[in-house]
Amino acid sequence: MHIALIAMSGIRAVDQELLELGLNLPGFVERSKTIASLPSLGLLTLAGMLEDQGHVVTYHEAATDEDRLVLPDHADLIAISSLSAQIFDAYEVAEMYRECGIPVVMGGLHVSMMPDEALQHCDSVVVGQGELVWQQVVDDVKNDCLQLCYHADEKIGVLKQSPMPAFHLLDIERYNRITVQTSRGCPHHCEFCASSILISYAYQQKPIERVLAEIDKIKTLWEHPFIEFADDNSFVNKRWWKEFLPELRKRGIKWFTEADISVADDDELLELMHQSGCKQILIGLESPESSALDGLETKRNWKQDQAARYIEAIQHIQSFGITVNGCYILGLDTHDASCFDKVFEFVRQTGQFEVQITIQTPFPGTPLYKRLKREGRLLNETAWDFCTLFDINYQPKLMSVEELRSGFRDLMARLYSEEETKRRQDAFWLQLRDRKSPLRQVS
Secondary structure, X not given: OEEEEEEEEOOOOOOHHHHHHHOOOHHHHHHHHHHHOOOOHHHHHHHHOOOOOOOEEEEEEEEOOOOOOOOOOOOOEEEEEOOHHHHHHHHHHHHHHHHOOOOEEEEOHHHHHOHHHHOOOOOEEEEEOHHHOHHHHHHHHHOOOOOOEEEEOOOOOOHHHOXXXXXXXXXXXXXXXXXXXXXXXXXXXXXXXXXXXXXXXXXXXXXXXHHHHHHHHHHHHOOOOEEEEOOOOHHHOHHHHHHHHHHHHOOOOEEEEEEOHHHHHOHHHHHHHHHOOEEEEEEEEEOOOHHHHOOOEOOOOHHHHHHHHHHHHHHHHHOOOOEEEEEEEEOOOOOOOOHHHHHXXXXXXXXXXXXXXXXXXXXXXXXXXXXXXXXXXXXOOOOHHXXXXXXXXXXXXXXXXXXXXXXXXXXXXXXXXXXXXXHHHXXXXXXXXXXXXXXHHHO
């Protein structure tokens, strides 16, 4: 069979004024291009399961902003994965193939949360972790008995037998970094989080030898790769990383990942990260105001407990030569119009190298979506194209929608200006020079 895997890619925003503004801000454009260029690791993993089975497997991207790759004109099976923001485009692609009589299967986080909706546009859906049912899907298509829905009910243990993703299907020159996953899940359970926690309730860790094998495979395609570890929260299992990083150091790569602020507590880990090529970690700080963090997690208030040490922790991490990309959410329930200036001043105060700002976004299936729907604050219950992190689809508590929109635009213009971007970068290098950091001692 010819099995065509299609990923919906690209960065989009409904707010055209914000989009046009972003195109003129170097810092914003650089991060957006990075995110937009990441391949679909989920689809590549499914492709890897079909090695040596005699199938012809192809990988394609249907970009929402440009035609980056040409979609196949024929296949025996089409599999589509999409985030919420691109789901309407994904449905159009699915319907196009279904009208041609080609079976279409859809999966991913959005489809897992909204399977009945997706089934209006395709022949079958995969709910949950696709690796558990993908072989059955392929076999059923071959035997002409495709089911409407495949439920991957098992929640744990998937990564222990995770297949090698089919990285060789990529045109590697199109990407500025390649994703590798070491874990799924996160202990914090933030109400806004639309990540693997929705389909993997227990924290999972991939075996070290499997992760290293994936990196070695990538190095056969790209001599000096930049790896993004596609984890919700990489350093939950610090013991695992302390075993892994010395081996990673031997590969001579550069890498990026996401973590929480607790990484600042472990100097041994930070030094191993630096030595193994870690260039940056993104940390979800969410807000500089402790009061705004109250209730952000559904099980505890861990982030609120950490807020008082944000500045010290960020500066300590960066003293190891690892830049921090601090991520903030605007429009939380305690935020009024003063929150924009507070974030701006806090970013300056911390000296963090990069910053990412987003608007609170009610993704389907999240506790946040359910709460805002219950409170009657969603502006449109199915406006999935607003799930961009830059558009507003709810009524803020202490601001009008327009106050949030205009305040966000203004903050973005200030934070990502050439002058402010240079100021952050200069502050990092000055801080690194003036501190007696392990970087200076080992370099």
